Structures are given as C-alpha cells and as structure tokens.
Amino acid sequence: xxxxxxPFLRLDAIVKRYPGTPAPAVDxxxxxxxxxxxxxxxxxxxxxxxxxxxxIAGFELPSEGRILLEGRDIVGLPPxxxxxxxxxxxxxxxxxxxxxxxxxxxxxxxxxxxxxxRATVGRYLEMxxxxxLAGRRPTELSGGQQQRVALARALVFSPPVVLMDEPLGxxxxxxxEQLQVEIKELQKSLGITLIYxxxxxxxxxxxxxxxxxxxxxxxxxxxxxxxxxRRPATRFVGEFVGDSNMIEGRAIAGEIGLAxxxxxxxxxxxxxxxxxxxxPVLVMIRPELVRLSxxxxxxxGARLVVSRTTNYGDRVLVEGIGxxxxxxxxxxxxxxxxxxxxxxxxxxxxxxxxxxxxPRSA
Amino acid sequence: xxxxSGTLSRTLAVLVALFILIPMLLVAVMSFGQGSSLxxxxxxxxxxxxxxxxxxxxxxxxxxxxxxxxxFSAILALAITTPAxxxxxxxxxxxxxxxxxxxxxxxxxxxxxMALAYFFFFGRIGLLNTMAGVIIAHACLSIPIVFLIxxxxxKGFDWTLVRASQACxxxxxxxxxxxxxxxxxxxxxxxxxxxxxxxFDETVVALFISGRAASTLxxxxxxxxxxxxxxxxxxxxxxxxxxxxAVALIVAARQRRAARPANx
Numbered sequence: 001x002x003x004x005x006x007p008f009l010r011l012d013a014i015v016k017r018y019p020g021t022p023a024p025a026v027d028x029x030x031x032x033x034x035x036x037x038x039x040x041x042x043x044x045x046x047x048x049x050x051x052x053x054x055x056i057a058g059f060e061l062p063s064e065g066r067i068l069l070e071g072r073d074i075v076g077l078p079p080x081x082x083x084x085x086x087x088x089x090x091x092x093x094x095x096x097x098x099x100x101x102x103x104x105x106x107x108x109x110x111x112x113x114x115x116x117x118r119a120t121v122g123r124y125l126e127m128x129x130x131x132x133l134a135g136r137r138p139t140e141l142s143g144g145q146q147q148r149v150a151l152a153r154a155l156v157f158s159p160p161v162v163l164m165d166e167p168l169g170x171x172x173x174x175x176x177e178q179l180q181v182e183i184k185e186l187q188k189s190l191g192i193t194l195i196y197x198x199x200x201x202x203x204x205x206x207x208x209x210x211x212x213x214x215x216x217x218x219x220x221x222x223x224x225x226x227x228x229x230r231r232p233a234t235r236f237v238g239e240f241v242g243d244s245n246m247i248e249g250r251a252i253a254g255e256i257g258l259a260x261x262x263x264x265x266x267x268x269x270x271x272x273x274x275x276x277x278x279x280p281v282l283v284m285i286r287p288e289l290v291r292l293s294x295x296x297x298x299x300x301g302a303r304l305v306v307s308r309t310t311n312y313g314d315r316v317l318v319e320g321i322g323x324x325x326x327x328x329x330x331x332x333x334x335x336x337x338x339x340x341x342x343x344x345x346x347x348x349x350x351x352x353x354x355x356x357x358x359p360r361s362a
Numbered sequence: 363x364x365x366x367s368g369t370l371s372r373t374l375a376v377l378v379a380l381f382i383l384i385p386m387l388l389v390a391v392m393s394f395g396q397g398s399s400l401x402x403x404x405x406x407x408x409x410x411x412x413x414x415x416x417x418x419x420x421x422x423x424x425x426x427x428x429x430x431x432x433x434f435s436a437i438l439a440l441a442i443t444t445p446a447x448x449x450x451x452x453x454x455x456x457x458x459x460x461x462x463x464x465x466x467x468x469x470x471x472x473x474x475x476m477a478l479a480y481f482f483f484f485g486r487i488g489l490l491n492t493m494a495g496v497i498i499a500h501a502c503l504s505i506p507i508v509f510l511i512x513x514x515x516x517k518g519f520d521w522t523l524v525r526a527s528q529a530c531x532x533x534x535x536x537x538x539x540x541x542x543x544x545x546x547x548x549x550x551x552x553x554x555x556x557x558x559x560x561x562f563d564e565t566v567v568a569l570f571i572s573g574r575a576a577s578t579l580x581x582x583x584x585x586x587x588x589x590x591x592x593x594x595x596x597x598x599x600x601x602x603x604x605x606x607x608a609v610a611l612i613v614a615a616r617q618r619r620a621a622r623p624a625n626x
Contacts, residue, residue: 057525057529058528059525059528078528078533079525079528079529080528080529080530080531080532080533083531084529085529086525086526086529088522088525088526090520090522092520092522092523092525092526093526094523094526094527094541094545095545096544096545105527105530105532105540106530106531109530109531109532109536110531150526153526153530154529157530157531163529
C-alpha cells in the first residue's frame with residue numbers, strides 16, 4: 001500500500017486497559033476513516049465508544065495499538081499538538097470569555113494576526129447563526145446557542161478531524177433534531193472529517209456516512225446506516241439499532257434459503273451463506289416490515305393473537321403471540337390498528353426480501 | 363414560626379449583633395478619650411490619641427510589620443497550598459488521607475504548642491526575632507484555611523474546560539494561565555485574604571517568636587496593656603476593627619459578584 005492509498009485516519013488494533021479492571025474498556029479496535037467522512041461511534045454506555053474518542057483526541061493513551069493520521073503515528077502527540085477540534089456534551093465554554101473570545105481562542109493560540117482572527121471569528125459565528133451574540137457571555141445563552149458557540153470554536157481553525165462527544169445529549173428533542181441537520185450540513189459543506197460519539201441510534205442513523213456499533217469494547221459492525229439497519233452483522237446490532245423481531249430458527253438441510261422456525265417456514269434471500277444444512281440461525285424481521293394480511297399465509301406469515309397495542313401517534317405497535325408461543329411485533333397505521341384489539345386474531349405476512357438471517361452464535 | 367420576617371427572629375438577630383458589637387463600641391468610644399490612661403466613660407472627646415499613634419514609631423513600625431508579615435505569609439501560604447490543592451483534587455495517591463491530616467494539623471494543634479515549638483526550633487536555626495521567622499510561622503498557621511477554600515473552589519471547577527482548552531491547542535501552562543487562573547482567581551484571592559487576616563490577627567505565636575525587631579501589632583498591644591495602659595491601644599483596636607470589617611466587606615462583595623452569573 002502506498003502513502004496515497006493509506007486511509008486518512010486509521011485506528012490500528014487499539015486496546016485500552018484500566019488498572020484494576022478485568023476486561024479492557026476497548027478491546028482491539030481497527031477502523032479506517034476517509035477524509036471528509038462522518039463516522040458515528042454508537043453503543044450503550046460502557047461500550048468503549050467514548051474511551052475510543054478520548055484516545056483519538058489524546059486525552060487517553062492506548063495500552064496497545066497505533067493511531068495513524070495520514071500514515072503518521074500520533075499516539076505520542078499530546079492533545080494540544082494534534083490539532084483536532086472537539087465538542088463536549090456540556091459545551092465546555094470558557095465562562096470568563098465572551099462568545100467571540102471563545103471562538104477566537106484557538107486562533108490566538110496559533111498566533112494568527114488580530115485582523116484575520118476577527119474576520120474568521122465573524123465568519124464562523126455567522127455560519128452557526130450567532131452573529132448578533134458575539135459580545136455575550138456563555139452564561140447568557142441558551143443550551144442550543146452555547147453548543148453552537150462550541151461548534152464554531154471547534155471548527156474555526158479548520159482542523160483535519162473534528163471529534164464530538166454526545167454534543168446534543170443535553171438538549172431537548174426538537175432542538176436536537178434541528179442541530180443534527182445543522183451539524184450535518186456544516187460537515188458536508190466544509191468537508192470535515194467528523195467522528196461523532198452517541199448512544200442515540202436515530203441520531204447516528206440520520207447523520208452518519210458510516211456507523212460503528214460498539215459492544216463491550218469491540219466494534220460489532222461498521223457500515224452505512226441502511227446496511228446497519230437492514231443487515232445487522234450480529235444480534236446485538238439488530239437489537240440495539242431500531243426495533244426488531246428475533247426468531248430462533250434452523251436452516252433446513254438440502255434447501256437453499258429456507259429456515260424452519262416456530263412461526264413456520266421462512267424464506268430468506270439474504271445471508272444464505274450462513275444457511276448450511278441444519279445450522280441454528282437467527283431470523284430478524286423489522287416490525288414495520290410485517291404487514292396485516294387478509295388470509296392465512298402458510299409460509300412467510302403467521303396467525304397471531306394480539307396481546308397489546310401501543311399508540312405512538314404516527315404508527316401503532318401491535319404485539320402478538322404466534323404459533324408455539326412465539327412473540328411477534330409489528331407496526332401498523334392507526335386505521336389498520338382498529339382491527340387489532342387485544343385478544344383478537346390477526347393474520348400477518350412479510351416479504352422474503354425483508355428477512356435477514358444471522359448465525360445464532362452471533 | 364421561623365419565617366425570616368418574624369419579629370422574634372429579627373429582634374434576636376439585633377440582640378446578638380449588639381452583644382458582639384457593644385464591647386467594640388466601648389473601645390471605639392474610649393479611643394477618643396483624653397488623658398494618658400484608659401478610662402470609661404471619657405471626660406471629653408479628642409483625637410489626641412490618634413495623633414499620638416501616628417507619630418509614635420513604637421506603634422507605626424509594628425503596624426507596618428504586621429502588614430508586611432500578613433502580606434508575605436499570605437503569598438507564601440498560597441504558593442504552598444495551590445499545588446497541593448490541585449494535586450488533592452485531581453489525583454489519588456498513596457497516603458492521601460494522612461497528608462490531608464498533616465495539612466490540617468495547624469487547625470487542631472493549640473497555638474501555644476505551635477508557638478513553643480517554633481520558639482525552640484527557630485532559636486536553633488537563627489530565625490527567632492526575625493520577620494522571616496514570623497512570616498513562615500504565620501504561613502503555616504493559615505495553610506488549613508487556604509487549603510480548604512482552594513479545595514472547595516477546585517471541586518466546583520469544571521475540568522472539561524481544561525480539555526477544551528487543550529483541544530483548542532493550548533499546552534498545560536497556557537491552559538493554567540488563560541483558563542484556570544482567571545476563573546479561580548476570585549476564590550484564590552479570598553483564600554489569600556483569609557491568610558492575611560489570620561496572620562494580622564495572630565498573637566500567641568507572634569508573642570513568642572517576633573521579638574522587638576519583628577514585633578507585630580497584636581504583640582505591641584499586648585505589651586502596651588500590660589505595661590502602660592495607654593489609650594493608644596483603644597485607637598489601634600478601633601483601626602484594626604475597621605481594617606478587618608473592610609476586608610470582610612470586600613470579600614462579601616466579591617462573592618456576591620461571583621455568585622451573580624450563576625443565578626441567571
């Protein structure tokens with residue numbers, strides 16, 4: 001591999017152990033990130049995503065492994081020499097400085113001439129929509145405005161990589177969605193390479209080019225959002241991202257793409273490679289891809305007794321019990337849900353294309 | 363029953379304040395009296411004693427000494443305690459509790475015991491009857507209070523700001539100078555003022571080790587009351603009270619100002 005083919009940022013077999021803890025916090029992670037890519041590190045708390053980010057930032061040292069920026073190992077560089085922008089969950093604005101001074105700080109440290117600092121700060125404040133608030137103190141701003149200042153401060157010196165640690169975690173839902181769009185647009189228009197830690201799967205879905213799903217210090221899967229959603233590599237990914245039905249089945253010997261399950265035979269067009277004869281498999285069907293049917297379906301369908309319905313406004317979640325006491329969830333429209341009173345019998349079906357198969361061990 | 367606007371609670375507050383203030387007021391009144399000895403009530407009012415105080419070098423020199431010793435012992439205490447407070451807040455290390463106990467020791471050991479120890483020890487190393495000796499001793503005595511105030515302010519400090527500053531490209535020293543220090547300065551100033559007052563106010567250790575050369579104001583007053591019963595003592599007391607009250611007001615005003623942005 002030549003220098004030019006090397007990925008922009010490469011995490012190479014990173015391990016982080018803390019003394020006194022048996023399991024490593026990060027257990028052998030390797031990721032290649034391209035220039036201008038938006039990569040989310042997604043996972044539950046304690047899965048190692050924040051530790052990974054802190055190691056990229058330089059606030060934690062890996063116990064093993066290398067971090068390469070354009071082929072150069074940066075593990076030995078202290079955080080302030082890495083030239084990465086960073087946004088924190090609690091904003092971390094300097095309370096004794098004005099908004100403009102906060103944004104100017106990284107430029108002053110880089111000995112940029114005053115006139116240029118002023119112009120650049122003005123440009124970035126305008127970019128985040130805070131031009132009128134340059135003279136305010138951080139305490140005089142709302143949470144959303146404070147995070148915009150932090151955003152401007154992290155971007156103002158055109159860092160090669162920007163790191164964000166749950167930046168929207170402290171904001172309410174509407175503001176969060178608005179800022180998701182703004183961050184995504186900034187990232188695209190400025191061509192920023194962005195690594196974004198979150199435990200919010202919908203945030204990762206809407207913003208990322210690729211999502212790395214963390215589970216117990218390892219990355220279970222790294223892939224574009226729709227692939228993560230439709231073709232999860234492990235049971236953990238399937239259950240962590242979105243809602244899912246996981247049905248334990250068994251591949252049928254001598255048949256290609258057919259599994260036996262408590263719900264009857266299920267045709268699978270995807271993941272047939274794991275469907276060798278007799279192997280235990282896990283069949284995943286997303287609840288919104290299960291539909292009501294007006295007649296019983298022998299294959300790729302089931303008859304359910306409705307046990308509970310939950311109305312989410314846009315969709316209604318129907319939980320039912322199928323053959324062999326197998327629970328199955330589906331999402332339907334409010335009008336369809338009128339036929340799904342608890343205790344009633346319904347027939348459901350799904351398309352074979354929407355079925356995803358995993359090896360049972362994963 | 364215990365609401366703040368109750369007449370009972372207000373009366374009680376006034377009574378307590380009077381209980382504390384009346385002796386001070388008596389001394390203040392006496393300081394305007396005439397004659398060469400302390401008397402109450404004074405026969406007539408004059409500023410003679412004030413003039414005498416400012417003219418007599420046997421009073422002005424100890425006053426100056428007290429200010430110099432107070433200032434330098436406050437600086438010394440801050441210089442010793444600041445790194446310690448940072449270390450105690452940021453790191454866990456072996457023997458932390460034991461060392462904390464040691465740091466707080468001057469608060470628990472009776473001053474007279476400390477005074478004796480300093481008397482013998484400083485006698486051996488030639489610091490007895492010197493300004494330096496008193497400065498060192500007073501700095502030690504004010505370490506616990508300075509440490510407590512600084513630790514409290516460091517505990518409330520948002521340490522992600524340090525990371526944010528580093529991510530902006532600032533090294534450790536620049537971060538300390540441009541981020542930590544400006545934010546922590548008000549509470550560090552308060553700590554320094556408390557150290558100053560501790561020194562200014564301290565009598566027992568000063569009596570033992572300050573001698574004539576480095577005599578502090580409280581020591582001079584003690585001698586005056588014992589030997590001369592001079593009305594100048596009342597003048598000094600009144601001035602001292604004024605200084606301490608002024609410092610207390612400054613501290614209160616600063617804390618109010620510091621607390622304001624948080625209330626928004």
